Amino acid sequence: MIGIIRYGAGNIFSLTAALERLGIAYGMVNTEADLAQYDRYIIPGVGHAGAAMDKLENSGLVPAIKALQKPTLGICVGMQLLTSYSEEGDSDLLDIFPIKTLKFAGSPDHKVPHTGWNRVYPEKENPLFQDIPLGSHFYFVHSYFIEYDNSYTLAATDYSIKFSASIWRDNFYGVQFHPEKSGVYGETLLTNFSKF
Amino acid sequence: MLAKRIIPCLDVKDGRTVKGVNFVDLRDAGDPVELAWNYSRQGADELVFLDITATHERRKTMVELVKSVARQINIPFTIGGGINEIADADALLNAGADKISINSAAVRNPALIDELAKAFGVQFVVIAVDTRLNNGINTVHLNGGRIPTEKETLSWILEAESRGAGEILLTSMDHDGTKAGFDNGLLKKVNDAVNIPVIASGGAGSVQHFIDVFEQTNVDAALAASVFHYGEILIPDLKDILRGRNIEVR
Numbered sequence: 001m002i003g004i005i006r007y008g009a010g011n012i013f014s015l016t017a018a019l020e021r022l023g024i025a026y027g028m029v030n031t032e033a034d035l036a037q038y039d040r041y042i043i044p045g046v047g048h049a050g051a052a053m054d055k056l057e058n059s060g061l062v063p064a065i066k067a068l069q070k071p072t073l074g075i076c077v078g079m080q081l082l083t084s085y086s087e088e089g090d091s092d093l094l095d096i097f098p099i100k101t102l103k104f105a106g107s108p109d110h111k112v113p114h115t116g117w118n119r120v121y122p123e124k125e126n127p128l129f130q131d132i133p134l135g136s137h138f139y140f141v142h143s144y145f146i147e148y149d150n151s152y153t154l155a156a157t158d159y160s161i162k163f164s165a166s167i168w169r170d171n172f173y174g175v176q177f178h179p180e181k182s183g184v185y186g187e188t189l190l191t192n193f194s195k196f
Numbered sequence: 197m198l199a200k201r202i203i204p205c206l207d208v209k210d211g212r213t214v215k216g217v218n219f220v221d222l223r224d225a226g227d228p229v230e231l232a233w234n235y236s237r238q239g240a241d242e243l244v245f246l247d248i249t250a251t252h253e254r255r256k257t258m259v260e261l262v263k264s265v266a267r268q269i270n271i272p273f274t275i276g277g278g279i280n281e282i283a284d285a286d287a288l289l290n291a292g293a294d295k296i297s298i299n300s301a302a303v304r305n306p307a308l309i310d311e312l313a314k315a316f317g318v319q320f321v322v323i324a325v326d327t328r329l330n331n332g333i334n335t336v337h338l339n340g341g342r343i344p345t346e347k348e349t350l351s352w353i354l355e356a357e358s359r360g361a362g363e364i365l366l367t368s369m370d371h372d373g374t375k376a377g378f379d380n381g382l383l384k385k386v387n388d389a390v391n392i393p394v395i396a397s398g399g400a401g402s403v404q405h406f407i408d409v410f411e412q413t414n415v416d417a418a419l420a421a422s423v424f425h426y427g428e429i430l431i432p433d434l435k436d437i438l439r440g441r442n443i444e445v446r
Contacts, residue, residue: 013292017267047317106391109414113319113362115393116416117199117241117446137199137446139272141294141319159198181272181294183236 003029003038007059010046018180022187024194032064040070045077050089052077071171071196079174088144096172099149110160113143120165122155128173130192136185138177199446200410201241201417202431204424209248211257229264236271238431241446247277254278259291266292274322285312297365299324300338303345313360323361325353328369334382341369350386357390367397375401384413395419403429403437410443
């Protein structure tokens with residue numbers, strides 16, 4: 001069963017609705033003691049990365065999250081929290097991935113926020129993207145991105161530059177897009193994660 | 197490459213779809229959730245629900261609608277109509293709305309844009325602008341184009357952007373309902389002037405109009421209602437033709 005880390009950063013109605021549609025069992029993690037009940041975790045998050053990190057620290061869950069051994073998926077800002085630093089709020093983050101979250105420069109051809117459906121290209125073999133064709137579209141809405149990195153980028157997307165649409169290190173995963181809003185392939189990705 | 201978005205717009209009153217829906221195979225053409233589900237299956241990239249309920253129960257009916265949509269639809273959607281304060285937006289966000297669209301309330305109180313962007317992030321805040329030519333000047337109008345304001349359209353859009361709008365939904369009231377094509381001249385001017393996404397609205401009558409708006413203005417998305425509701429344009433066919441013109445679509 002998936003434990004959703006509750007730390008007050010954003011609405012999770014759409015995420016839980018997607019899990020319910022897919023018949024994936026989930027519960028909520030409010031305290032460290034709740035972690036043991038679950039065999040995998042999702043860290044959701046929307047809004048400001050610095051503010052989200054403050055909330056996560058206030059929850060007291062940071063040391064336990066950094067020590068997690070079970071599959072853990074960060075979504076959107078929940079993924080950015082896994083990196084070392086964000087330009088949003090000049091914030092130090094969890095540093096599970098030693099890479100940074102940066103702001104899109106923005107231009108008339110590449111507006112910010114990066115809003116809409118863009119193509120995602122997995123670059124490594126991983127069950128997270130099983131049964132999802134190369135270059136499938138996923139729904140993004142974000143102004144900050146995780147830099148591309150040979151070691152940690154699991155899937156890449158181009159938007160004026162190549163950035164990390166998905167990252168992977170050991171049991172930790174992240175996706176910048178919103179699988180719960182990304183049509184059939186988004187649902188496939190959530191199902192894949194539930195079966196690790 | 198980021199795909200150009202195709203967005204059907206549904207008018208809703210008291211939780212029911214109110215106009216222009218003539219789908220075959222639909223059990224209940226007045227059920228916005230069933231209609232939304234159909235559009236998502238056809239390949240719509242996003243949906244806009246425009247609530248025209250004018251009762252005290254409106255927030256409650258909107259929240260119920262949003263929850264039903266969020267439970268069943270796997271694409272993003274925007275809710276517009278009657279959002280006047282932070283509490284309205286907060287209720288809709290928690291019910292699963294991806295974005296809210298603000299029109300008159302922002303014109304009357306521009307600082308609302310700043311407040312919404314600060315509270316929920318710019319990605320949540322769509323500013324809808326209804327424009328109509330008034331003595332040759334594109335002018336912001338309220339109440340479905342009936343009431344002109346003092347605001348010139350482009351300068352209002354730039355102000356909205358600077359205050360924290362994450363996207364502009366621009367409807368030409370001169371083109372709306374004509375099925376004669378989008379207002380490509382104005383759309384290009386606006387799209388070139390801002391650094392946030394622009395959704396074109398008003399005037400879609402044929403596939404060629406979608407080709408024109410994307411090729412001539414480079415807007416991010418095109419919205420239409422009746423051509424989709426009456427089945428005059430089917431989204432899979434529209435996307436095939438756009439793809440054939442090398443316009444990136446999902």
